[in-house]
Amino acid sequence: MAVVFKKTSMLTDVPLHYCPGCTHGIIHRLVAESIEELGAADKAIGVAPVGCAVFAYNYFNCDMQEAAHGRAPAVATGIKRVNRDCVVFTYQGDGDLASIGTAEIVHAAARGENITVIFVNNGIYGMTGGQMAPTTLPGQVTTTSPYGRDTSHCGYPIGISELLSTLKAPSFIERVSVHDVKNVVNAKRAIKEAFRRQIDGKGFSLVEVLSTCPTNWGMNPLDALKWLEANMIPYYPLGNYKDRDKEAASK
Amino acid sequence: MAKKLYKGNEAVAEAAIQAGCRYFFGYPITPQNEIPEYMARRMPKVGGTFLQAESEVAAINMVYGAGGSGARVMTSSSSPGVSLKQEGISYIAGAEVPCVIVNMVRGGPGLGSIQPAQSDYFQATKGGGHGDYHLVVYAPGGIQEAVDLTMKAFDTADLYRMPVMILGDGMIGQMMEPAEIPEDYQPIVTDKSWATTGGGRRVINSLYIQPDELERVNLRLQKKYALIKEKETMYDEYLTEDAELIFAAYGTTARICQSAINMLRADGVKAGLIRPITLWPFPDAPFAAAAARDGVKKFLTVEMSCGQMIEDVKLSVGGRKEVAFYGRTGGMIPMPRDVYHYALSVMR
Structure with a gap:
C-alpha cells in the first residue's frame, strides 16, 4: 500500500505537552518537516527557549540545547560559530524573544548570524499562566492587564518583524500565521525558505508565526483561530518584511 | 622557551x-x-x-x-x-x-x-x-x-x-x-x-x-x-613551619603579606603565610593543621575586601585560635608596612 503521509522523522515520539488546540504542535511539525526535506536532519542543532516551548528539546529529533530565558540567539551564536556546517535554529515565544531577549535577538540579527529563528507570537505568556506579553494587543485582557492593556500605562505591542527588518544584515524575515490550512501551507513555505537561506550561507533568517493560546485567551480552539484572524492579523500584517535575495535581484 | x-x-x-x-x-x-x-x-x-x-x-x-x-x-x-x-x-x-x-x-x-x-x-x-x-x-x-x-x-x-x-x-x-x-x-x-x-x-x-x-x-x-x-585543592605555604602568626591571603594580597612577613621576621616575629591557590575548593586542611600546632598563636587574614575569605579561614581554624583581620577596600591596596604594623598590634 502506498504511504501518502507519514510523520516527519525530525520529531520524536514523545507526546507533546501543549494544551488542546494550541498551534505550537503545527509549528513544530512545519519546522521539523522543513529540516528533513532540506536534507539537514543529520546536521541540525536546535535551541529551546523558556516558555511554553521549553521542552522542545524533547520533541525535535536532533541535538538540542536549552537556553536561559531570552538568550537562545546568543546560545545559537556560540553553537553556530563552532559548528559552521550545521543548521542551527532557535524556537522562541514572544515573552522570550520580544521582552527579555530583545538585546540578543536584535544583535544576532544585526550581525547577520547565520541561524534561523522561529518566533512564535501568541500575544501572551502561556507557560506562566497568561500574563501580558510585549505583543499583547491594546485592550487585551490578561492576568497582569486585568482591565485590558492600557497603552497610556504600558505602551504598545512590539512588531518584531517590522523592527528587525530595518537592519541591514538579515537575509529573510517574514510573518505568517497558522490559523487555517492555506496559511499553514504558506507558513511551511516561509519556514523552509528561512532554513534554505541558512544552508546557502546567506545569514540571519526569522519567521514570525502568529499562534493561538486558547487556554489563556479563555476560548475554545476554534474561537481562538477566529480571534487570531480578526484581531491579530490587522495589528500584525502577514507578509515578507525582508528579503535580501529580492533586494539584490531588483538592483 | x-x-x-x-x-x-x-x-x-x-x-x-x-x-x-x-x-x-x-x-x-x-x-x-x-x-x-x-x-x-x-x-x-x-x-x-x-x-x-x-x-x-x-x-x-x-x-x-x-x-x-x-x-x-x-x-x-x-x-x-x-x-x-x-x-x-x-x-x-x-x-x-x-x-x-x-x-x-x-x-x-x-x-x-x-x-x-x-x-x-x-x-x-x-x-x-x-x-x-x-x-x-x-x-x-x-x-x-x-x-x-x-x-x-x-x-x-x-x-x-x-x-x-x-x-x-x-x-x-x-x-x-x-x-x-x-x-x-x-x-x-x-x-x-x-x-x-x-x-x-x-x-x-x-x-x-x-x-x-x-x-x-x-x-x-x-x-x-x-x-x-x-x-x-591547591595552596602554598611560606615560612609556616615555626610560625607563631599565620597569615591567610591569596593573589595580590599574598605577595604583600610575604613582604610584611619578611619585615616581621627581621624584627624577630615568627610569621608565615598559607596562601590558598584554589579558593574553591578551599584548602581547609593546612589551616586546621596549623590551628592544632601549639606554637601557632594567632591567624591574620588580609584581604582587599571588608572580610570575605576570613569566614572560610575561621571555619577551617574551628575556633581553636583567634583569627584577626586586616583589609583595605574600594580599590585601595594595603602596603606591606601597614600589614606589618597591624600584625605587630595583633601579636602584642
Whole structure:
C-alpha cells in the first residue's frame, strides 16, 4: 500500500505537552518537516527557549540545547560559530524573544548570524499562566492587564518583524500565521525558505508565526483561530518584511 | 622557551590560546580590556573566533553554546560584568558545560571603582548565581601563575565538565612580569560525545522538572564536588613551619603579606603565610593543621575586601585560635608596612 503521509522523522515520539488546540504542535511539525526535506536532519542543532516551548528539546529529533530565558540567539551564536556546517535554529515565544531577549535577538540579527529563528507570537505568556506579553494587543485582557492593556500605562505591542527588518544584515524575515490550512501551507513555505537561506550561507533568517493560546485567551480552539484572524492579523500584517535575495535581484 | 615580559591580561589570553582555547566571547570593561583586545588580534591568526558580544549576558550564553558544542571556550570580565554573567554561569554549571571565566576583580559594590579588589570572593566561591553549584576558582599570585592556572583551568573544566574561574584582580591584570608560556602544552583529551555537533540526539540542559530527578542530579553534582575537593585543592605555604602568626591571603594580597612577613621576621616575629591557590575548593586542611600546632598563636587574614575569605579561614581554624583581620577596600591596596604594623598590634 502506498504511504501518502507519514510523520516527519525530525520529531520524536514523545507526546507533546501543549494544551488542546494550541498551534505550537503545527509549528513544530512545519519546522521539523522543513529540516528533513532540506536534507539537514543529520546536521541540525536546535535551541529551546523558556516558555511554553521549553521542552522542545524533547520533541525535535536532533541535538538540542536549552537556553536561559531570552538568550537562545546568543546560545545559537556560540553553537553556530563552532559548528559552521550545521543548521542551527532557535524556537522562541514572544515573552522570550520580544521582552527579555530583545538585546540578543536584535544583535544576532544585526550581525547577520547565520541561524534561523522561529518566533512564535501568541500575544501572551502561556507557560506562566497568561500574563501580558510585549505583543499583547491594546485592550487585551490578561492576568497582569486585568482591565485590558492600557497603552497610556504600558505602551504598545512590539512588531518584531517590522523592527528587525530595518537592519541591514538579515537575509529573510517574514510573518505568517497558522490559523487555517492555506496559511499553514504558506507558513511551511516561509519556514523552509528561512532554513534554505541558512544552508546557502546567506545569514540571519526569522519567521514570525502568529499562534493561538486558547487556554489563556479563555476560548475554545476554534474561537481562538477566529480571534487570531480578526484581531491579530490587522495589528500584525502577514507578509515578507525582508528579503535580501529580492533586494539584490531588483538592483 | 625563554621568559618574556607580559602584562597579566595578555599573558592570560595567550595562555588560553596555548591551552587550545579557540573561541572567546567578551564585552569591554576595565581593568580586563587587554584580554578581549588581545583575543581580537590573535584568534584570527590561529584559526579561532573572537566575537565581541552585545553584553556580558550574551557573552556567557555564547560560551554556553560553544562549550556545549565541545569547544574550549573562554570569556573574561570584571566585577560588574561578572555579576551580569551569573545567570549564564548557573545554567552552565547545571548543564555541566566546560568553560573558563576570568574575573579581574575591581572595587564594588555597584559600579564601584576600576582599581584592584578582592571583594568578589563570596560571589566566586559561594555560588554567585542560583542553585547548589560550585566553580573551581583559581587565584593566581603573579603572572607566571596566572599563565599556569589558566592553562590548567581548561583541563579542569574538561575533566569535570564544569565552569572554572580565574579570580585575579586589577593588579594581576595590569601589572607586567616575566613569564614563560609553554607552546608545547598537551591538553588533556576527554570524551566529548555529549557535545552537540549535529547528527546526534544529545541535549545540553539544566531543566529537570521532576523534583526527584533534579535532586538526583544535585546529589551527583555534590559527589563530583567532593571528588574535586579531594583531588584539586591547591595552596602554598611560606615560612609556616615555626610560625607563631599565620597569615591567610591569596593573589595580590599574598605577595604583600610575604613582604610584611619578611619585615616581621627581621624584627624577630615568627610569621608565615598559607596562601590558598584554589579558593574553591578551599584548602581547609593546612589551616586546621596549623590551628592544632601549639606554637601557632594567632591567624591574620588580609584581604582587599571588608572580610570575605576570613569566614572560610575561621571555619577551617574551628575556633581553636583567634583569627584577626586586616583589609583595605574600594580599590585601595594595603602596603606591606601597614600589614606589618597591624600584625605587630595583633601579636602584642
